[in-house]
Amino acid sequence: MNPMIPLFVVIPLAGAFLIMILGRFIRNFNKYLASLILLFLVVVSFWSLFTTGSNVSVYKAGGWEAINSVPIGVYMVMDGFTAIVLCIINLIGFLSVFYSISYIARYTSENYFYALFCLMVAGMNGVVLSGDIFNIFVFLEISAISSYALVAFGVEKNELEATFKYQVLGGIASFLILMGIAFIYWEAKTLNIADIRNVFSSGYDRSYYLLIQILLLSGFGLKAAIIPFHAWLPDAHSSAPSPISAMLSGVLIKAVGIYVIIRLFFNMFAISEGMAILITTLGALSMVVGVFLAIGQWDIKRLLAYHSISQMGYVILSVGIGMMLISRGIRSEIAALAIAGGIFHLINHAAFKGLLFLNAGAIEYSTGTRNLQEMGGLAKSMPATSATSLVASLSISGIPPFNGFFSKLIIIVAAIMARFYFLAFLAVIVSIITLASFMKFQRYAFYNKAEGDNKQKIKEVPFPMLFSMIVLGIICLLLSLLVFPGIREMILTPATDILMDPSRYSSQITGI
Amino acid sequence: MKGMTIIVKKTVQLISGLIFLYGIYVIIHGHLTPGGGFAGGVIIAGAFILQILAAGSDFMKLTKEELGSTMYENLAIFVVVFLALSGMLFGAKVFFFNWLPKGTVGELVSAGILPLYNIFVGIEVAASILTIFLALVIFKEEMPE
Amino acid sequence: MIPYYLCFILFLVGLYGVITRRNLVKIAISLSIMEFSTFLIFALIGFREGGVAPIVDPADPVKLYVDPLPQALVLTAIVIGLATTAMLMAVIIRIYRKYGTFDIREIKNLRG
Numbered sequence: 102m103n104p105m106i107p108l109f110v111v112i113p114l115a116g117a118f119l120i121m122i123l124g125r126f127i128r129n130f131n132k133y134l135a136s137l138i139l140l141f142l143v144v145v146s147f148w149s150l151f152t153t154g155s156n157v158s159v160y161k162a163g164g165w166e167a168i169n170s171v172p173i174g175v176y177m178v179m180d181g182f183t184a185i186v187l188c189i190i191n192l193i194g195f196l197s198v199f200y201s202i203s204y205i206a207r208y209t210s211e212n213y214f215y216a217l218f219c220l221m222v223a224g225m226n227g228v229v230l231s232g233d234i235f236n237i238f239v240f241l242e243i244s245a246i247s248s249y250a251l252v253a254f255g256v257e258k259n260e261l262e263a264t265f266k267y268q269v270l271g272g273i274a275s276f277l278i279l280m281g282i283a284f285i286y287w288e289a290k291t292l293n294i295a296d297i298r299n300v301f302s303s304g305y306d307r308s309y310y311l312l313i314q315i316l317l318l319s320g321f322g323l324k325a326a327i328i329p330f331h332a333w334l335p336d337a338h339s340s341a342p343s344p345i346s347a348m349l350s351g352v353l354i355k356a357v358g359i360y361v362i363i364r365l366f367f368n369m370f371a372i373s374e375g376m377a378i379l380i381t382t383l384g385a386l387s388m389v390v391g392v393f394l395a396i397g398q399w400d401i402k403r404l405l406a407y408h409s410i411s412q413m414g415y416v417i418l419s420v421g422i423g424m425m426l427i428s429r430g431i432r433s434e435i436a437a438l439a440i441a442g443g444i445f446h447l448i449n450h451a452a453f454k455g456l457l458f459l460n461a462g463a464i465e466y467s468t469g470t471r472n473l474q475e476m477g478g479l480a481k482s483m484p485a486t487s488a489t490s491l492v493a494s495l496s497i498s499g500i501p502p503f504n505g506f507f508s509k510l511i512i513i514v515a516a517i518m519a520r521f522y523f524l525a526f527l528a529v530i531v532s533i534i535t536l537a538s539f540m541k542f543q544r545y546a547f548y549n550k551a552e553g554d555n556k557q558k559i560k561e562v563p564f565p566m567l568f569s570m571i572v573l574g575i576i577c578l579l580l581s582l583l584v585f586p587g588i589r590e591m592i593l594t595p596a597t598d599i600l601m602d603p604s605r606y607s608s609q610i611t612g613i
Numbered sequence: 614m615k616g617m618t619i620i621v622k623k624t625v626q627l628i629s630g631l632i633f634l635y636g637i638y639v640i641i642h643g644h645l646t647p648g649g650g651f652a653g654g655v656i657i658a659g660a661f662i663l664q665i666l667a668a669g670s671d672f673m674k675l676t677k678e679e680l681g682s683t684m685y686e687n688l689a690i691f692v693v694v695f696l697a698l699s700g701m702l703f704g705a706k707v708f709f710f711n712w713l714p715k716g717t718v719g720e721l722v723s724a725g726i727l728p729l730y731n732i733f734v735g736i737e738v739a740a741s742i743l744t745i746f747l748a749l750v751i752f753k754e755e756m757p758e
Numbered sequence: 759m760i761p762y763y764l765c766f767i768l769f770l771v772g773l774y775g776v777i778t779r780r781n782l783v784k785i786a787i788s789l790s791i792m793e794f795s796t797f798l799i800f801a802l803i804g805f806r807e808g809g810v811a812p813i814v815d816p817a818d819p820v821k822l823y824v825d826p827l828p829q830a831l832v833l834t835a836i837v838i839g840l841a842t843t844a845m846l847m848a849v850i851i852r853i854y855r856k857y858g859t860f861d862i863r864e865i866k867n868l869r870g
Contacts, residue, residue: 104701115694121687163700235831242838249845253852261853262865268846269776272789275842279796279835286828287803336868646813651837738837745844752851 105145106160106177109187109230110240112138113223117216124212132202135215139195139222146191150184155595157609159232172293172611176232180606181595185444186229186360189451192576193351194222200459200569201344203562204466208255208342221247221348225356232610233292234282234365241278241324241357245271248353252341263336270323270333277320284313294369295607302371314376317365325358327417328387331410338409339402339471343462346402350409351455355447359416363443367600368607372428381421385524387414388531396538399473401461404542405454408497411531412450418528419443419512422519423601433601435518441589441597442511449504449580453496456573460490463562463570464546473542477549482559485567487547489574494543496577498536504580511584616669625667632660636735643731644724650731654738661739662746675754679747682740689737696729761802768795782853782860786846793839797832804828 116138124131157180165174179187198218205214224244231237249271253264286292288309289300301310319330326334334354338346366372366380391411398404420443426436461471463486468476480487496503499510509532516525561567582588599606616622639646640653665675722728772795775788804825812826850860857865 111694111698115691118687118690118694122684122691235834239834239838242842246841246845249849253849256852256856258856258867261849261856262867265782265846265849265853265865268842268849269785269789272793272842272846273776275838276792276796279793280799283796283800283803283828286800292827340868647811649833651833745848749848749851 103158103160103179105149106158106179106230107162108145109142109226110223112142113219113226117219117223120216120219121212124215131212131215132198135198135219136195136202138219139191139198142191142222142226143188143195146184146187149179150188150592153179153181153184153595154591155181155598157599157606159610167611170611171291172296175236176293176610177230178232178294178610179230180599181592182360182364182444182599183229185448185592185596186356187226189448190222190225190229190352190356193348193451193455194218196455196569196573197344197348197459200347200462200566201342202565204342204344204462204566214251214254217247217251218348220244221251221353225352228357229360232294234285234294234297235292237361238275238278238282241361242275244353244357245275245324248345248349251345252337252349254342254345257340259336260340263333263340267333267337270330274320274323274330277316277323281313281316281320284309284316288313293610294365295610298369298603298607299611301369310370311375314366314370318362318376318380321358321362321365322383325354325362325413326410327358327383327413328390328410331387331391334410335403335406338406339400343402343458343465346406346462347455347458350406350458351451354409354413355451359413359447362417363420363600366424368603372424374425374428377421377424377428380424381418381524384414384417384419384421385527387411388418389414389527392531392534392538396534401464401471401473401542401546402458404538405457405461408535408538409450409454411535412446412454412497415509415512415528415531416443416446416450418524419446419515422516422521422524426519427601432519435515437597437601438511439515439519440600441593442508442515444593444596445511445583446508448583449496449508449577452573452576452580453493453505456489456493456570456577457497459566459570459573460486460493463566466562466566467559473545476546478547479559480547483561485561485571489570490547491543492574492577494539498539499532500536502578502581504577504583507581507584617667621667625663629660629663632663633657636660636739640731640735641728642721644727645721650734651738653731654735655742657735657739658742658746661743665746665750675747675751679744679751682743682747686737686740686744689733689740693730693733693737696726696733700726762799765795765798765802768798780862782850782862785862786843786850789846790839790843793835793842797835797839800828800832800835 116134120131120134157178160177160179162175162177167173198215201214201218205211208214221244224240224242224247227240228237228244231240249264249268252267253260282292285297288305289297291297291300323330338350341349366376370376388411391407391409391414395404395407395411398407419439423436423439423443426432426439463483464476464479465471467483468479470476492503496505499505501507509528513525513528516522516528583592636653636656636659638653639648639656640650643649643653769792772788772790772792775791776785779785779788804827806822806824809822809824810820812823812829853865854860859865
């Protein structure tokens with residue numbers, strides 16, 4: 102049993118409460134402790150990524166061993182896919198905390214900010230590491246409640262209205278997930294994911310199974326902001342403070358939305374063709390509707406939030422193509438390619454969307470406005486921000502040699518090889534419209550003629566914000582190396598294997 | 614905020630001690646009867662809230678109360694995490710391991726480390742519900758009418 | 759089957775409240791009612807015919823208990839529901855201070 106696994110949850114949790122206790126007495130203690138905790142977690146998660154490989158490590162909390170090969174304890178599971186998502190969460194978390202050292206200084210009560218941030222990271226780590234479905238629900242609620250408080254942090258009118266909408270829809274999502282868990286328990290009499298798979302693979306009632314799948318897809322789809330469940334996302338992500346927007350859009354909708362959908366539908370349920378067609382349709386709709394709603398926006402952060410919906414549609418689309426091929430039982434190497442493309446796009450989107458939101462925060466910090474029609478000519482007065490913003494815009498539009506090009510290429514090639522020509526055509530069209538939208542963003546913000554009077558007061562942002570943006574820009578370039586065969590074997594292939602072969606997942610957990 | 618009439622004040626002074634004792638009973642017998650940390654903590658918080666509602670006080674004193682209850686809450690959670698981590702030092706070296714001796718079934722002093730968890734979770738829940746109540750009352754009092 | 763239908767009716771009452779009410783506090787209360795119906799279904803799932811409450815008494819051995827696992831899950835979920843409701847109430851009080859009204863039709867600053 103790997104003793105590193107509970108540290109991912111325990112250390113941020115203890116750190117959050119330590120910040121609350123000692124932050125009143127020692128000045129600046131909260132910033133340094135939060136940064137140190139997250140730096141330590143980044144190191145541990147990268148170490149786990151390079152040593153996990155293709156084995157599945159299981160940690161039984163409390164030491165409760167399985168009786169007659171029926172698991173009765175609470176299991177925490179780490180495999181290839183989990184290690185990738187852990188790295189994303191902790192790395193973007195560390196860069197956001199470092200960015201917020203100078204951004205949050207203008208709010209009062211910074212203590213609460215760092216404590217809630219550590220709680221949110223602890224909750225997300227718990228979701229990706231848990232091995233049974235009720236633990237997923239508990240950690241999901243921990244991170245969701247922390248994010249409700251963080252969205253409303255600097256209590257303005259817009260933020261309060263946005264967090265009210267977010268909370269009501271998030272509450273409905275939690276209710277749907279709890280109903281799904283209740284119906285699973287009624288049928289399977291167990292809560293462990295691997296054990297539920299063993300029960301479901303021998304006979305089940307077809308319409309009851311469909312009800313459970315629809316309930317869980319709706320609940321986690323509300324958390325992941327897929328069309329038609331996207332109504333809370335533009336308000337919440339645009340009204341939050343910028344490092345929180347980067348965390349929400351870059352990590353939260355992936356770790357508690359897309360990750361759980363992929364894990365449950367591949368490793369727990371047996372894939373049926375109707376559900377695969379439904380998921381592919383939802384992905385294609387998200388892609389198209391998201392980008393058409395994003396073109397007409399003049400507020401920077403609302404534009405970026407609508408683009409998040411569209412890019413999540415790419416991931417769901419490629420995962421859906423993989424599911425359709427598996428359910429028909431043909432061409433499994435194309436299914437592996439599609440799933441690998443989806444996971445790669447997940448990693449890339451975390452990097453460039455986080456960078457774009459941090460850039461929008463830097464622009465707002467210097468100029469005090471978020472409306473594209475009121476700013477201009479920032480390329481001369483903010484050179485580092487402008488350069489990293491150019492890198493991120495080219496990545497999201499899919500221009501070589503940045504990382505967005507490679508992941509979108511893999512998705513489109515997989516769609517063509519599986520003979521879904523219409524979906525590949527839609528993906529190319531959406532990519533072109535994304536390019537147009539970001540060229541508009543670049544032109545109005547950075548390269549236009551400056552608007553008169555406040556041109557001379559704008560200067561570059563302080564060092565912590567610059568450091569985070571430059572590091573993310575370098576990561577955007579480095580991630581394009583993941584497509585080469587040597588590195589891909591080490592990182593992406595274990596994740597794809599464990600998803601495509603669910604009997605190995607369940608036998609390695611319940612057999613131990 | 615204003616207090617209530619003299620009948621309510623005298624009754625609350627008599628009853629709130631009994632409610633506190635009942636809450637402690639529910640917490641300590643958590644491994645024998647239904648209840649445990651959460652339910653007992655809410656009952657203890659109820660005793661304190663009843664006192665504040667009946668007696669009424671100006672909100673300057675309530676801010677000092679809130680500082681105290683926040684400190685209790687954070688310290689209690691810290692002790693719970695510490696107890697859980699201490700399971701990694703003894704026995705099977707896992708998180709949440711039960712390493713104190715377990716006595717016979719049905720006695721009050723038995724079941725290893727569970728009564729300690731119950732007590733500290735009870736303190737934490739009581740302090741946090743009191744903090745929520747005080748925060749909302751102080752905010753309402755500070756609002757300009 | 760009658761208790762399951764009643765829980766479903768409770769869920770529909772809560773959903774009607776969230777969709778049609780104008781006052782912010784009534785929306786929060788209706789959300790709570792929706793969650794309580796889930797807790798009831800959870801507790802009903804663990805029922806066994808002829809079972810007694812799962813409290814072990816060493817003097818008096820019993821053969822059949824009802825399932826205690828859903829009861830523990832409901833206890834955790836009740837505390838989570840409490841935290842969600844408290845958070846919603848704090849935001850509602852702040853909204854009243856900023857906007858001056860509890861009516862949800864007045865609070866539409868964000869559009870598009």
